[in-house]
Amino acid sequence: MQWRLAILLPAIMTVQACERQRPVVSEELVRELKDELPGITEQCLNRLRYGGIDAMPTRADQCFEMGPKKLWKGLWRNDFEGSRFCASPAESCSSDTSGERIWLSDPDNILRVKTGDEALYRIEFWGRRTLKAGAHGHLGGSDHDLIVDEVISLARMVPESPGDDS
Incomplete structure (x- = not known):
């Protein structure tokens, strides 16, 4: 049982590392955007970070904190x-x-x-x-x-x- 774990654990960790997305936008640009657009959500910033500008939603309520109706x-x-x-x-x-x-x-x-x-x-x-x-x-x-x-x-x-x- 331990030998299986010793073989599988590195394989699982390698797969997880491969599945991690790499940013397509620099952290500097993300910080600048966060400063220029108060209220932008972390979820929206992550979409930008990993998907680029094309991944950004076009609706304000999908990217910004909104007040109540x-x-x-x-x-x-x-x-x-x-x-x-x-x-x-x-x-x-x-x-x-x-x-x-x-x-x-x-x-x-x-x-x-x-x-x-x-x-x-x-x-x-x-x-x-x-x-x-x-x-x-x-x-x-x-x-x-x-x-x-x-x-x-x-x-x-x-x-x-x-x-x-x-």
């Missing part, structure tokens, strides 16, 4: 390469509007609004926001990502004059 109301600016949510009592919402820059995400296509529609909407919905501010949305230009889980109401706003947000 809550009711949100406000304005949503849907642009060609932009998405900005401005919580009530906001009267306008554009890239120049002051306050938190919140990227409104619709990963399940609940809003059914054409990308590039470039319109302003009054919206009420249930959603979850990233807990920590970081670089979210297109080219990391937003502080938070806010995922729409259920739409209560969505109404396109008609501008009073060309270029008017309200």
